[in-house]
Amino acid sequence: MTDDRPPMxxxxxxxxxxxxxxxxxxxxxTLLLLWTLIVLFPLYWVFVTSFKIEVQxxxxxYYLPFVDFWPTLDAWDFMLLQNNTLGPYLNSIVVALASTCxxxxxxxxxxxxxxxxRFQVKVAAVLTFVVLVIAIIVAVVALDVPWxxxxxxxxxxxxxxxxxxxxxxxxxxxNNDIEFWMIxxxxxxxxxxxxxxxxxxxxxxxxxxxVALISTYTGVNLPIVVWLTRDFFAGIPLDLEESxxxxxxSKFRVFFTIALPLVRSGLAATFMxxxxxxxxxxxxxxFLSNANAQTMPVLxxxxxxxxxxxxxxxxxxxxIMIAPVVVIAGFLQKHIARGLLAGAVKG
Amino acid sequence: xxxxxxTTQPAPENPNRMSVAAVARTExxxxxxxxxxxxRNSGCIMVxxxxxxxxxxxxxPLIVSTYLALSRFALVxxxxxxxxxxxxxxxxxxxxxxxYHLLGTFKPFDWPEWLAFGVFAALMLAWLVxxxxxxxxxxxxxxxxxxxxxATGLVLAWxxxxxxxxxxxxxxxxxxxxxxxxxxxxLIGLGLALLCAQPIRARNWFRVVxxxxxxxxxxxxxxxxxMMADMQKGPFxxxxxxxxxxxxxxxxxxxxxxxxxxxxxxxxWTPFMFIVLxxxxxxxxxxxxxxxxxxxxxxxxxxxxxxxxAIAPVAATVVLIRLIEAFKIIDMPNVLTAGGPGLATESLxxxxxxxxxxxxxxxxxxxxxxxxxxxxxxxxxFFNYVVRWTRRHQ
Numbered sequence: 070m071t072d073d074r075p076p077m078x079x080x081x082x083x084x085x086x087x088x089x090x091x092x093x094x095x096x097x098x099t100l101l102l103l104w105t106l107i108v109l110f111p112l113y114w115v116f117v118t119s120f121k122i123e124v125q126x127x128x129x130x131y132y133l134p135f136v137d138f139w140p141t142l143d144a145w146d147f148m149l150l151q152n153n154t155l156g157p158y159l160n161s162i163v164v165a166l167a168s169t170c171x172x173x174x175x176x177x178x179x180x181x182x183x184x185x186x187r188f189q190v191k192v193a194a195v196l197t198f199v200v201l202v203i204a205i206i207v208a209v210v211a212l213d214v215p216w217x218x219x220x221x222x223x224x225x226x227x228x229x230x231x232x233x234x235x236x237x238x239x240x241x242x243x244n245n246d247i248e249f250w251m252i253x254x255x256x257x258x259x260x261x262x263x264x265x266x267x268x269x270x271x272x273x274x275x276x277x278x279x280v281a282l283i284s285t286y287t288g289v290n291l292p293i294v295v296w297l298t299r300d301f302f303a304g305i306p307l308d309l310e311e312s313x314x315x316x317x318x319s320k321f322r323v324f325f326t327i328a329l330p331l332v333r334s335g336l337a338a339t340f341m342x343x344x345x346x347x348x349x350x351x352x353x354x355x356f357l358s359n360a361n362a363q364t365m366p367v368l369x370x371x372x373x374x375x376x377x378x379x380x381x382x383x384x385x386x387x388x389i390m391i392a393p394v395v396v397i398a399g400f401l402q403k404h405i406a407r408g409l410l411a412g413a414v415k416g
Numbered sequence: 417x418x419x420x421x422x423t424t425q426p427a428p429e430n431p432n433r434m435s436v437a438a439v440a441r442t443e444x445x446x447x448x449x450x451x452x453x454x455x456r457n458s459g460c461i462m463v464x465x466x467x468x469x470x471x472x473x474x475x476x477p478l479i480v481s482t483y484l485a486l487s488r489f490a491l492v493x494x495x496x497x498x499x500x501x502x503x504x505x506x507x508x509x510x511x512x513x514x515x516y517h518l519l520g521t522f523k524p525f526d527w528p529e530w531l532a533f534g535v536f537a538a539l540m541l542a543w544l545v546x547x548x549x550x551x552x553x554x555x556x557x558x559x560x561x562x563x564x565x566x567a568t569g570l571v572l573a574w575x576x577x578x579x580x581x582x583x584x585x586x587x588x589x590x591x592x593x594x595x596x597x598x599x600x601x602x603l604i605g606l607g608l609a610l611l612c613a614q615p616i617r618a619r620n621w622f623r624v625v626x627x628x629x630x631x632x633x634x635x636x637x638x639x640x641x642x643m644m645a646d647m648q649k650g651p652f653x654x655x656x657x658x659x660x661x662x663x664x665x666x667x668x669x670x671x672x673x674x675x676x677x678x679x680x681x682x683x684x685w686t687p688f689m690f691i692v693l694x695x696x697x698x699x700x701x702x703x704x705x706x707x708x709x710x711x712x713x714x715x716x717x718x719x720x721x722x723x724x725x726a727i728a729p730v731a732a733t734v735v736l737i738r739l740i741e742a743f744k745i746i747d748m749p750n751v752l753t754a755g756g757p758g759l760a761t762e763s764l765x766x767x768x769x770x771x772x773x774x775x776x777x778x779x780x781x782x783x784x785x786x787x788x789x790x791x792x793x794x795x796x797x798f799f800n801y802v803v804r805w806t807r808r809h810q
């Protein structure tokens with residue numbers, strides 16, 4: 070088909086919806102390539118720096134390996150073979166994978182229940198609970214009561230309250246309120262929570278273990294999982310689940326065999342997001358881990374020594390930290406956008 | 417949010433109470449198998465792990481932090497001692513000797529400041545009055561009162577410090593990061609998404625590449641930008657020399673240092689905006705696009721009347737997610753400038769972190785708490801006024 074429009078219109082206006090005219094095309098490519106450059110150049114610089122030695126970094130910028138400096142594997146050799154990098158790397162892998170899977174399991178279970186089952190929790194019960202928790206903390210911290218005693222008394226009082234006066238109050242919170250409460254926990258800055266969590270693990274003798282990091286990250290990321298997965302579950306049709314339930318399948322069975330597979334795209338996106346967040350988390354890891362459970366971000370920061378940042382070592386670490394995430398993201402790529410969209414549309 | 421799927425299960429009032437009741441019934445009346453019991457209480461069992469974890473890692477720390485914020489921490493011979501001091505930590509931060517750190521050093525107002533403040537306060541008042549006249553609920557009004565109060569307070573602090581060139585505190589610095597950072601990231605993300613949604617080749621390639629910065633650890637990004645911004649041996653040193661800046665010390669000037677922090681933050685977080693907005697742009701109704709094209713609408717009209725309304729709810733939600741995270745910024749200023757020059761780049765989380773390092777645990781918890789207040793009010797306000805609004809008007 071020939072294009073018989075005047076030349077100016079041919080330059081600026083596309084012929085169909087699936088084509089693009091010349092001038093907008095050039096502008097689009099230029100801008101996209103510009104941002105590509107902005108994205109890639111810092112990464113390129115890190116990559117190149119990982120093949121430099123101290124002198125080559127200190128004596129001014131060298132850009133091209135083999136052309137204006139001679140690359141060496143010194144930093145890689147030191148970081149991978151001589152320094153204990155494998156330990157933190159394994160820690161990071163274990164912590165990130167375990168806590169992501171845990172958060173995904175617990176969070177999607179809760180989200181599913183909140184979407185499909187109606188809850189009513191008495192306000193009076195919640196208030197009693199909060200008062201008792203505060204009482205436990207005051208008793209333990211200020212009055213030196215052993216915490217097991219305080220906990221026992223509190224549980225007894227709570228059950229007593231449930232059996233007696235809580236029944237009489239009508240006010241109750243529903244699913245929306247529970248959901249809002251769960252999601253709003255994400256607003257809390259980690260710096261507020263980190264010290265009590267530190268003290269808690271100190272008392273449990275779990276400081277500097279993978280368990281401490283896994284459980285903390287699970288707690289921190291649970292709100293995001295609930296937030297995203299609740300919408301995936303709300304979006305799947307009810308019929309399948311209902312017919313399964315009529316056939317006698319339990320709620321758990323329905324969840325694991327019908328609901329979860331239906332939302333796998335969304336789960337993949339959530340998995341990726343939570344994995345990235347835990348894999349890269351620094352502040353909590355700094356507080357909760359030391360020599361044994363140290364994770365990679367802490368190790369990266371540790372390359373900033375008294376002699377100044379050891380850029381070449383740091384670069385090696387950053388490169389080996391990005392690599393596995395990029396590989397996983399490549400596998401899950403087509404799910405990510407779709408999943409995140411489904412979550413964000415209905416929010 | 418759709419409630420259509422809520423089934424007509426008997427409403428369990430409370431996990432514990434239900435289980436108590438169920439156990440009682442098993443003992444007295446009909447015998448019930450374990451599976452039936454499990455199924456009947458499945459809702460509670462499904463939610464319970466999440467509730468327990470959130471209680472342990474969010475609510476419990478929150479209460480302990482309250483206690484810390486209200487007390488003074490002191491090391492006494494190998495152990496520590498907490499003394500209850502009431503609101504002393506907060507008073508010190510808001511009105512006392514630490515005011516310069518949190519809020520800044522105020523300059524006395526001149527008439528332009530008074531005028532700007534008057535206009536803003538009048539706007540807030542008009543907004544409240546309009547709400548009260550149209551649809552009044554006590555809860556809604558109190559909520560708006562709190563939002564308006566925070567906004568007015570922030571504007572007052574901004575006029576007293578930043579706008580007149582005086583030193584601002586960590587609260588306003590954090591707000592600068594949040595407002596400017598999120599806005600810039602949103603605009604770039606939206607622009608890239610619109611460009612990437614054009615019928616061009618290599619779309620998938622751009623999509624993958626643009627996603628990468630999100631995967632780099634924030635500490636790593638911070639050091640990376642410190643390396644890039646080194647004007648003596650970094651890659652831009654020749655550029656700086658050519659421009660006659662020499663070894664330009666950006667870290668010694670307040671605004672250039674803040675700009676560096678913002679650049680790093682934007683580099684890292686634009687992909688998040690981009691990836692979600694791109695999905696939303698690609699999801700817009702195609703028949704409407706074609707019809708508008710037929711009718712000869714230009715690109716701007718199509719964006720304003722079709723694309724923007726279609727993506728607004730997603731845009732609002734993605735901005736909300738970013739708002740929540742943006743308030744927590746610490747790695748970038750900590751690594752790039754360590755909060756300097758002076759306090760110019762110190763964020764609230766960094767402020768709390770530094771207070772913690774100097775063993776002022778009470779002060780650290782108090783700063784954390786103020787951050788929690790500000791971010792909670794901002795995020796809940798944004799959700800109620802913006803996110804809900806876009807959803808209603810879709």
